[in-house]
Each structure stands twice: as structure tokens, then as C-alpha cells.
Amino acid sequence: MNVVTPFEGIGASVRRKEDLRFLSGRGQYTDDISRPGQAHAYLLRSPHAHARILSVDTAAAKAMPGVVAVFTSADMAGLGGIPCGWQIHNKDGSPMAEPVHPVLATGKVRHVGDPVAVVVAESRAQAKDAAEAILVEYEVLPAAVDMEAALAPGAPALHDTAPGNLCYDWQIGDKAITDAAFAGAHKVVKFETTNNRLVPNAMEPRAAIGDYDTTSGDYTLYTTSQNPHVIRLLMGAFVLQIPEAKLRVVAPDVGGGFGSKIYHYAEEAIVTWAAGKLHRPVKWTCERTESFMSDAHGRDHVTRCQLALDAQGKFLGLRVQTHANMGAYLSTFAPCVPTYLYATLLSGVYAIPTIHAEVKAVFTSTVPVDAYRGAGRPEATYLLERLVDVAAAETGIDKVELRRRNFIPTDAFPYQTPVALQYDSGNYFATLDQALETSGWTGFEARRAEAAAQGKLRGIGISTYLEACGIAPSAVVGSLGARAGLYEVGTIRVHPTGSVTVLTGSHSHGQGHETTFAQLVADRLGVPIAQVDVVHGDTAKVPFGMGTYGSRSLAVGGSAMFKAMDKIIAKGKKIAAHLMEASVEDIEFDRGTFRVAGTDRSKALAEISLAAYVPHNFPHDELEPGLDETAFYDPKNFTYPGGCHIAEVEIDSETGRVTVVQFTAVDDIGRVINPMIVEGQVQGGVAQGIGQALLEHAVYDSAGQLLSGSMMDYTMPRADDLPPVGVATHATLCTHNPLGVKGCGEVGAIGSPPAVMNAVVDALRDYGVRHIEMPATPAKIWNIINAGRRPMAAE
Amino acid sequence: MPQVTLTVNGKAHTVEVEGRTLLVELLREQLRLTGTHVGCDTSQCGACVVHVDGDSVKSCTLLAVQADGCKITTIEGLAKPDGTLHPMQEAFREYHALQCGFCTPGMVMSAIDLVKKHPAGLSEKEIREGLEGNLCRCTGYHNIVKAIAAAQDVMHGRRSELARAAE
Structure with a gap:
């Protein structure tokens, strides 16, 4: 008999099924896997940001102990380049520049870390030793590191096929209408800012193992991926030309992704190709310092914008000009980040009648830049929420009041923005009010005075944000340049005795899918979560999948499961009707029990599944045996989580150190399946947002060397850098997916940076500060405080 | 060799x-x-x-x-041969102090040593400072700090928040 306690379904903070293996050291991450007879690969990477490769001499390396093979790009002739998954069009309709991204650098290197050769040896240490014996002769060329410098006339050209280092010059919105709105404005507020470049730094470094079965000719790639089916498609079809039927991609336990493990990376193709060449498994594991120069980075926008307001502070129009760094090559989704994941979000939670945004994407001699937690939406939110605070200061309107005056009214949904999106639901007033109350907004001045008495500068900052996630309708993204569909796949397999296997194309790398998805099944089919097994991350097991990014697992992947469960229930009803000799219309199903309406006659799901697999008494004329259903779910729209984040900071005026002393997040993420997991997702996102605001910065010197290129130099948030994070939710349900869910993975990283920076600026209001660029490091703050003091001392 | x-x-x-x-x-x-x-x-x-x-x-x-x-x-x-988890492992599970699980083994081992070396108990601030040597990119540390605070009571034989939750 199937009995589900009420504590296992939707809304229950069920403790995670996956934790036991992680807590006892039995997780299985890619580097934990050892294939029999495996050799180890090490990549020799460019020390120069831009250089011509004159020669590569591998003779000495090949003679080193333990070396199996040394490969350069010459050995890989015939392989395709690493493909880009999204094509953007210029203002004039022409397609973006899309230079070839070779697996190993060919002719030129274009960033420090660009791979030049690969050594395969019996041990990793031997491979590394031998790489040092490879002689590469470079002709060093001037680098184009900074975006403005790369766009300047006469800048060093990185690619022959990208004149002026321009990838695309794109726009959205109506320029003429926007210009007219500005012409009639009471006030125009101007603002410029840089969204600092970040390194994702998932704690598990990337790794890949290629394996080749000489009997079947099948390839297997084990890889640290958020979307193994996508990797199979990109690598199999475009790079290695291996038919999907002969290529299996496994993404086992993955230690965090945050976007950086979405993309198809050269190392995946290298180990797979080398395994086929050498007829033995080849393993590569990234070292952390290597990951700084080979994992896709995030953010890196420079933006100028203007906001037009009327005399009452109502927003009339917004103009935005952004330069977005692509790095040296186009990573898988890079072109869509500063366009359809950024500029389409520039309306935020506000009713802005007209918006015109222009985006230039620029090639530079740096590591490729792609989506990092939030991907475009943190950049849009940061811009808007700092801009609104600047506008509040310049108009003298209270910053909360200015927001309220411009919020999209709660009765205006569905709301069409001037930048393509149609929001389905939301209540920005409710999340604002709840956050103001929880954070003790009205009592802040007393806390500021108390801090001042102790020599501390205290500030409070607010961010009212919106994001679009759960991407997305395939037809829509296809029309916008996506070269993939963005549906998801779910299989519900009810076994003969009633336990359930869920196969999902979503991928869990920390999100707790094994628990949340089991809760969906428990809630709907009445099967205890202990009897629900969630399988993901293996193209040989899961029919297909687009993977996990853009907070889409539950909204899209969960909806696919929901649809598959619809089919299970529909078939189950027919079987139940047959067994109970009733009409199928009279069969009701509720959490594990099929009942003839109005009677006490019923069958448990396990009785139905047994009949389906042991079909002695079964409606064979009408049905096939078995109880195993698959659904592909293609969403009708994005989902639109939104909310309000409030940060309170204290600045030590002696050291300039900013401490976040309180953080309040009130998010509308739609229906909540597991509140404990949701809180954890938001807290983690907020930590990354605080990291961006106060600590993290990928800094290149003018020669293209990454100065913050290791964990000794790049400031990762530690436990004593962060406050406790208070999380609450206020749900308006998504109107277009069956679960009413919106997604929670990115809200923390999207809403928090402007809240923190608004608080920092607020804390320094007596110093005449209009804006401070992220990260607000102690040195920056100390200089502001002391620059203000000097004239006083001189008096 | x-x-x-x-x-x-x-x-x-x-x-x-x-x-x-x-x-x-x-x-x-x-x-x-x-x-x-x-x-x-x-x-x-x-x-x-x-x-x-x-x-x-x-x-x-x-x-x-x-x-x-x-x-x-x-x-x-860490766990007993019968599979019983160490109180620190149990607390990490109870307080959702792990997401991707990659930092977790090191975090748990550090936390046990931290608690053992402070028999008088650690404040939240001391726990945060004591975790200086361990990075987590998923949790924001919020729940790790809560888990360690709870586990220290169990490890030191005090009536714990965990035990209260179980009652």
C-alpha cells in the first residue's frame, strides 16, 4: 500500500535524499572515476595573451618517461571548431562575427590559457613534466585587453573574421519613440557603470574522461557538465563528428556549476578524441589556477544609460548603451547573455513606456565570457537599481516612494514591456512591503546613529528586482537566434511493484533535484519519496534533455514530469476501470488510489502497475502493457520571479572595510516545493551577489595577464565575510506552467548586488559620493573617506 | 621509491x-x-x-x-561501522548545510576539529572565523554555521537544538 506522509509532498522541507552519500564521502564526481587502463592528459597553455605560434617542437616531450602521446592542432586537422549555440544579428540584419574556435590553438593564441598542446602520459605528474619539455616559439603580438581599447581604430585584431574586434552591434526597442520621450522629459538622469568581471569558481574544478570501446566503437565521455545531452549534440555533431548513437555523455555528481559548466569546452573533445586515437581511457582534471584561465568568466559590461522622468518622478523612457566582453572566442551561450538575457530585462519591475538599448559585443585577449549565475539579469538589475537610487537622490524623491510610483501595477498582468517580454504575474508592492517590515526599514536611522556613536558608518540599501527564467519557448528563442530548443524531458517509470524511477533531462549539481523531484511524485502519485529514484546526467539512461541553467529545472523539467504523470494517471485510470469493471469516466485518482466515484471500490497504484506488467487481466484491445510514460514540455513563456532585497552595511572608517550586517530577501518564486532547499538556494545566491559587490574581481593587466588568477589573489567570500541571510517568500503563481513555479536558483545573485551597493553609497552619503564601482574594496572606500578628510585637515 | x-x-x-x-x-x-x-x-x-x-x-x-x-x-x-553518522554529519544533513557536496567532506572534518578544540563552545562569530580555511560556493555558509552550532552541543554532551527538534 502506498502511503505518503503529508510531510513529503509539495511544501514540505524534506531532508535531502542525496545528502547521505555526500556526507559519507561516497559522492561520485568525475575525478573520482577511474577507468581501467586510463592515461592522463595535461594541457600546455599559452603564457601570452596574443601571439603567433611560429613552431611547436614536441620531440623532447615525447621522449619523456611515461609519455603516451603529444598532440598539437596539426594532429587534429579535420575536427570542427567548438560551436556557438546562439546567433545574434546586427542592427543592419547581418549575422554576428563568429570566428572559428579551434580545439587547440591554431596559428595564433588569443588569451593566456589558450591550449596549445596536449600531453597524454601514464600519470598526471608525468604529463605535466613532459609539457614543460615542449618548445613553443611565439611571436608576441600586442594584446587587446580592455574593451574600449579593443574597439579603438588601429587596435590589434584578434580574428581576421571580426573586423574591429566587434562581434555584433545590436539593438532592441524603439529609438525614435525613446528620443521623443527624452525630448519631453522634466529631468534626465545619467549614469555610467561597469559590471565587474567574475570567475565562477564552482568548488569542483572541471574534469573529463574520454573512453572508447574498441569492440563496439562506442565513445563515452564523463564530464563535469550541467547538460550532458547538449554536450553530446555539440561535441558529437560539430567537433568530432560522432553520431549520437555512438556517443554517451555522463555527468555524474557535479560539484557546483553556476553556469560555468553549461558550455562545451575543448578539453571534453580532446579526451574523447584522444581515447579513440589511443584506444585507452584518457582523463583530464583541471587545476584551480588553470580553471581561472580556462573556465568561462562572467559579467564584464561597461554601460552608459539615461533615465527620463516627469515632474512627479514617473519614468518616461530609458536609454542604454552597453559594451559586453566576449573574451577571445565565443563560448556556447555568450552572445545571448548581453542581449536576450540582459536588454530584455531593462524594464525590471517598472512601467517604463519606452526603452532603447544598444549592445556592442567585443572580442578581447581574455578568457571567454559567458553566463554566470543570473547571466545578464544581474547586470540589468544592477544597472536599473543603482540608476533608480541615483534618480531618487537627484530628484529628492524618497527611494522607496520612487520605486512605488513606477512599479507595474498588480492588476496590470499580463504586462507587455517595450523590450519584448510579457510578464505573466507578480506583486512587487507585496514583496517590497514585506521586506521593509522584516528589515526594520523605518527604524534604520536609530541604528545608523548607534553605529555612528561607535565610529561606524551604517547604510541601508534596497533593490526591487525582476528576472526572466525557466527558459523558454523553443519557437521564441529560435526566432531570437538560439540554435537549440529549450524544452525539457521527463520520464515517469512506475515499476511492477509500485516504486518509481524518474528520468529527467534536468541536471542536479547542488540543487537537490533528487529530493524535490521525488516530492513532486510523492505529492501527485502518492509514492513515498524513499521509493522514488531520480536519475539524471546520463545520455544512455535519460531519453533527452536540455539541462539545468537559467533556473529552469523545476519550471521546465518539473513541468515535463507533471505532464508524464498526467499520462501515467490517464493510463492507470483505464486499467483501473477494466479491473473494477467500471467506466473510465467514473474513475477518480487521488495520491496513489484509483477509486470508482461514489463507491468504496478502489485500487492502489501498485495494484495497477502490477496489472500493467503482469497483464493477465488487462484491456489488451485498448492498451499496451507497462506503465512508463515520457513527456516533452516546451514552456509557453519565461517565468518571472521578482522581489525585494534589503542590505544593511557598516563601514569601518579606519580601514574602509564594508561588513554586511543584515540581509533580507523576500522573493516571489511562485509555488514553493521544498522551503528548506529554496532558502538554501537564495542564501547561496546572495552570497555570490555579496561577493560580486564587495570582494570579487577578475583583473587583467594591460598585457593580458590575469592578476587575480588564483584563489590566493581572487577574493572568494568566506564565512566571516558574510552575514546570516534572512529569506522569505511571497508567492504569486506562474500562470502558464502546471506547477505554478517560477525558479529560485538565480534570484539571490540577481537581487543582491545593487542592494549592497546602494547601502554602501548610503553609508557614505556624508562624503558626497554618487556612485562606487563594484567591488567596494576597503582600499576604494578608505580613499573616499580620506579624500573627504584631507580638505578638512587643511582648514 | x-x-x-x-x-x-x-x-x-x-x-x-x-x-x-x-x-x-x-x-x-x-x-x-x-x-x-x-x-x-x-x-x-x-x-x-x-x-x-x-x-x-x-x-x-x-x-x-x-x-x-x-x-x-x-x-x-567518520560514521560508525553500523552506519550511524557522526553528530556533525547528522547536523549538516538536518540543517541543509550542503548543496553540491564537494566542499562538504573538508568542511565536516574542519568543523569537527574546530568544535573539539573549543570545549567551552563557539559563538556564531567564532564559528565563522573558525571556517576561514574552508570555501563553500553554494550555501553562503548560513546553514553550515547553524549546523556546527547545533553539532557542538551534541559533541559536548549538552542538550542540543538537534535533540529538541527530534522531541
């Missing part, structure tokens, strides 16, 4: 290593104890923390030969 004799999770091993072999490489690659992870190459992240003669040590920063004659405990050796 040098020979190292050491006891890992109660079991004696004698293994040949290169002079440059790190303790974490010996554990992961030669003893196949892959619960101990490597998250960086500059001793910053703490994913590789194990106990060496009872002290928490970053096993990426110790040569295997330096561990000759030592007693090592890894994450695999």
Missing part, C-alpha cells in the same frame, strides 16, 4: 610513493578514498581537510612521506 606506512580509518597501509606525492594523492589515487576532494592548488579551499593524528590538516599541503607513521581519519571513517 619511498615507502610510507600509515593507518587510515583504522586500517594499516604500506604504500610506495614518489617523493613529491601529496597525502591527498595517496588517499585518492592509491587508496581510492575519493571522499577527500581537491578544490584548489593554493591551500585556500579546504576541500581536502582530513585529520592527521587528530588534527585537521589540508592533505594537499602535506607530502605523503610526512604522514609516515600517522593515524589518518577521512570523511569515509
Whole structure:
């Protein structure tokens, strides 16, 4: 008999099924896997940001102990380049520049870390030793590191096929209408800012193992991926030309992704190709310092914008000009980040009648830049929420009041923005009010005075944000340049005795899918979560999948499961009707029990599944045996989580150190399946947002060397850098997916940076500060405080 | 090649290593104890923390030969033979102090040593400072701090929040 306690379904903070293996050291991450007879690969990477490769001499390396093979790009002739998954069009309709991204650098290197050769040896240490014996002769060329410098006339050209280092010059919105709105404005507020470049730094470094079965000719790639089916498609079809039927991609336990493990990376193709060449498994594991120069980075926008307001502070129009760094090559989704994941979000939670945004994407001699937690939406939110605070200061309107005056009214949904999106639901007033109350907004001045008495500068900052996630309708993204569909796949397999296997194309790398998805099944089919097994991350097991990014697992992947469960229930009803000799219309199903309406006659799901697999008494004329259903779910729209984040900071005026002393997040993420997991997702996102605001910065010197290129130099948030994070939710349900869910993975990283920076600026209001660029490091703050003091001392 | 004799999770091993072999490489690659992870190459992240003669040590920063004659405990050796979790493991589970799980073994090993060395108990601030050597990218540390605060009561035999929750 199937009995589900009420504590296992939707809304229950069920403790995670996956934790036991992680807590006892039995997780299985890619580097934990050892294939029999495996050799180890090490990549020799460019020390120069831009250089011509004159020669590569591998003779000495090949003679080193333990070396199996040394490969350069010459050995890989015939392989395709690493493909880009999204094509953007210029203002004039022409397609973006899309230079070839070779697996190993060919002719030129274009960033420090660009791979030049690969050594395969019996041990990793031997491979590394031998790489040092490879002689590469470079002709060093001037680098184009900074975006403005790369766009300047006469800048060093990185690619022959990208004149002026321009990838695309794109726009959205109506320029003429926007210009007219500005012409009639009471006030125009101007603002410029840089969204600092970040390194994702998932704690598990990337790794890949290629394996080749000489009997079947099948390839297997084990890889640290958020979307193994996508990797199979990109690598199999475009790079290695291996038919999907002969290529299996496994993404086992993955230690965090945050976007950086979405993309198809050269190392995946290298180990797979080398395994086929050498007829033995080849393993590569990234070292952390290597990951700084080979994992896709995030953010890196420079933006100028203007906001037009009327005399009452109502927003009339917004103009935005952004330069977005692509790095040296186009990573898988890079072109869509500063366009359809950024500029389409520039309306935020506000009713802005007209918006015109222009985006230039620029090639530079740096590591490729792609989506990092939030991907475009943190950049849009940061811009808007700092801009609104600047506008509040310049108009003298209270910053909360200015927001309220411009919020999209709660009765205006569905709301069409001037930048393509149609929001389905939301209540920005409710999340604002709840956050103001929880954070003790009205009592802040007393806390500021108390801090001042102790020599501390205290500030409070607010961010009212919106994001679009759960991407997305395939037809829509296809029309916008996506070269993939963005549906998801779910299989519900009810076994003969009633336990359930869920196969999902979503991928869990920390999100707790094994628990949340089991809760969906428990809630709907009445099967205890202990009897629900969630399988993901293996193209040989899961029919297909687009993977996990853009907070889409539950909204899209969960909806696919929901649809598959619809089919299970529909078939189950027919079987139940047959067994109970009733009409199928009279069969009701509720959490594990099929009942003839109005009677006490019923069958448990396990009785139905047994009949389906042991079909002695079964409606064979009408049905096939078995109880195993698959659904592909293609969403009708994005989902639109939104909310309000409030940060309170204290600045030590002696050291300039900013401490976040309180953080309040009130998010509308739609229906909540597991509140404990949701809180954890938001807290983690907020930590990354605080990291961006106060600590993290990928800094290149003018020669293209990454100065913050290791964990000794790049400031990762530690436990004593962060406050406790208070999380609450206020749900308006998504109107277009069956679960009413919106997604929670990115809200923390999207809403928090402007809240923190608004608080920092607020804390320094007596110093005449209009804006401070992220990260607000102690040195920056100390200089502001002391620059203000000097004239006083001189008096 | 040098020979190292050491006891890992109660079991004696004698293994040949290169002079440059790190303790974490010996554990992961030669003893196949892959619960101990490597998250960086500059001793910053703490994913590789194990106990060496009872002290928490970053096993990426110790040569295997330096561990000759030592007693090592890894994450695999924490639970009782019947599978009962250590109170710190239990608290991490109860308080959702892990997401991707990659930093978790090092975090748990560090936390146990931190609590053991502070029998009078740790404040929230002290726990945060005590985790200086361990990075987590998923949780924002909020729940890790709560888990350690709860586990210290159990480990020191005090009436705990965990026990109260169970009642």
C-alpha cells in the first residue's frame, strides 16, 4: 500500500535524499572515476595573451618517461571548431562575427590559457613534466585587453573574421519613440557603470574522461557538465563528428556549476578524441589556477544609460548603451547573455513606456565570457537599481516612494514591456512591503546613529528586482537566434511493484533535484519519496534533455514530469476501470488510489502497475502493457520571479572595510516545493551577489595577464565575510506552467548586488559620493573617506 | 621509491610513493578514498581537510612521506561501522548545510576539529572565523554555521537544538 506522509509532498522541507552519500564521502564526481587502463592528459597553455605560434617542437616531450602521446592542432586537422549555440544579428540584419574556435590553438593564441598542446602520459605528474619539455616559439603580438581599447581604430585584431574586434552591434526597442520621450522629459538622469568581471569558481574544478570501446566503437565521455545531452549534440555533431548513437555523455555528481559548466569546452573533445586515437581511457582534471584561465568568466559590461522622468518622478523612457566582453572566442551561450538575457530585462519591475538599448559585443585577449549565475539579469538589475537610487537622490524623491510610483501595477498582468517580454504575474508592492517590515526599514536611522556613536558608518540599501527564467519557448528563442530548443524531458517509470524511477533531462549539481523531484511524485502519485529514484546526467539512461541553467529545472523539467504523470494517471485510470469493471469516466485518482466515484471500490497504484506488467487481466484491445510514460514540455513563456532585497552595511572608517550586517530577501518564486532547499538556494545566491559587490574581481593587466588568477589573489567570500541571510517568500503563481513555479536558483545573485551597493553609497552619503564601482574594496572606500578628510585637515 | 606506512580509518597501509606525492594523492589515487576532494592548488579551499593524528590538516599541503607513521581519519571513517553518522554529519544533513557536496567532506572534518578544540563552545562569530580555511560556493555558509552550532552541543554532551527538534 502506498502511503505518503503529508510531510513529503509539495511544501514540505524534506531532508535531502542525496545528502547521505555526500556526507559519507561516497559522492561520485568525475575525478573520482577511474577507468581501467586510463592515461592522463595535461594541457600546455599559452603564457601570452596574443601571439603567433611560429613552431611547436614536441620531440623532447615525447621522449619523456611515461609519455603516451603529444598532440598539437596539426594532429587534429579535420575536427570542427567548438560551436556557438546562439546567433545574434546586427542592427543592419547581418549575422554576428563568429570566428572559428579551434580545439587547440591554431596559428595564433588569443588569451593566456589558450591550449596549445596536449600531453597524454601514464600519470598526471608525468604529463605535466613532459609539457614543460615542449618548445613553443611565439611571436608576441600586442594584446587587446580592455574593451574600449579593443574597439579603438588601429587596435590589434584578434580574428581576421571580426573586423574591429566587434562581434555584433545590436539593438532592441524603439529609438525614435525613446528620443521623443527624452525630448519631453522634466529631468534626465545619467549614469555610467561597469559590471565587474567574475570567475565562477564552482568548488569542483572541471574534469573529463574520454573512453572508447574498441569492440563496439562506442565513445563515452564523463564530464563535469550541467547538460550532458547538449554536450553530446555539440561535441558529437560539430567537433568530432560522432553520431549520437555512438556517443554517451555522463555527468555524474557535479560539484557546483553556476553556469560555468553549461558550455562545451575543448578539453571534453580532446579526451574523447584522444581515447579513440589511443584506444585507452584518457582523463583530464583541471587545476584551480588553470580553471581561472580556462573556465568561462562572467559579467564584464561597461554601460552608459539615461533615465527620463516627469515632474512627479514617473519614468518616461530609458536609454542604454552597453559594451559586453566576449573574451577571445565565443563560448556556447555568450552572445545571448548581453542581449536576450540582459536588454530584455531593462524594464525590471517598472512601467517604463519606452526603452532603447544598444549592445556592442567585443572580442578581447581574455578568457571567454559567458553566463554566470543570473547571466545578464544581474547586470540589468544592477544597472536599473543603482540608476533608480541615483534618480531618487537627484530628484529628492524618497527611494522607496520612487520605486512605488513606477512599479507595474498588480492588476496590470499580463504586462507587455517595450523590450519584448510579457510578464505573466507578480506583486512587487507585496514583496517590497514585506521586506521593509522584516528589515526594520523605518527604524534604520536609530541604528545608523548607534553605529555612528561607535565610529561606524551604517547604510541601508534596497533593490526591487525582476528576472526572466525557466527558459523558454523553443519557437521564441529560435526566432531570437538560439540554435537549440529549450524544452525539457521527463520520464515517469512506475515499476511492477509500485516504486518509481524518474528520468529527467534536468541536471542536479547542488540543487537537490533528487529530493524535490521525488516530492513532486510523492505529492501527485502518492509514492513515498524513499521509493522514488531520480536519475539524471546520463545520455544512455535519460531519453533527452536540455539541462539545468537559467533556473529552469523545476519550471521546465518539473513541468515535463507533471505532464508524464498526467499520462501515467490517464493510463492507470483505464486499467483501473477494466479491473473494477467500471467506466473510465467514473474513475477518480487521488495520491496513489484509483477509486470508482461514489463507491468504496478502489485500487492502489501498485495494484495497477502490477496489472500493467503482469497483464493477465488487462484491456489488451485498448492498451499496451507497462506503465512508463515520457513527456516533452516546451514552456509557453519565461517565468518571472521578482522581489525585494534589503542590505544593511557598516563601514569601518579606519580601514574602509564594508561588513554586511543584515540581509533580507523576500522573493516571489511562485509555488514553493521544498522551503528548506529554496532558502538554501537564495542564501547561496546572495552570497555570490555579496561577493560580486564587495570582494570579487577578475583583473587583467594591460598585457593580458590575469592578476587575480588564483584563489590566493581572487577574493572568494568566506564565512566571516558574510552575514546570516534572512529569506522569505511571497508567492504569486506562474500562470502558464502546471506547477505554478517560477525558479529560485538565480534570484539571490540577481537581487543582491545593487542592494549592497546602494547601502554602501548610503553609508557614505556624508562624503558626497554618487556612485562606487563594484567591488567596494576597503582600499576604494578608505580613499573616499580620506579624500573627504584631507580638505578638512587643511582648514 | 619511498615507502610510507600509515593507518587510515583504522586500517594499516604500506604504500610506495614518489617523493613529491601529496597525502591527498595517496588517499585518492592509491587508496581510492575519493571522499577527500581537491578544490584548489593554493591551500585556500579546504576541500581536502582530513585529520592527521587528530588534527585537521589540508592533505594537499602535506607530502605523503610526512604522514609516515600517522593515524589518518577521512570523511569515509567518520560514521560508525553500523552506519550511524557522526553528530556533525547528522547536523549538516538536518540543517541543509550542503548543496553540491564537494566542499562538504573538508568542511565536516574542519568543523569537527574546530568544535573539539573549543570545549567551552563557539559563538556564531567564532564559528565563522573558525571556517576561514574552508570555501563553500553554494550555501553562503548560513546553514553550515547553524549546523556546527547545533553539532557542538551534541559533541559536548549538552542538550542540543538537534535533540529538541527530534522531541
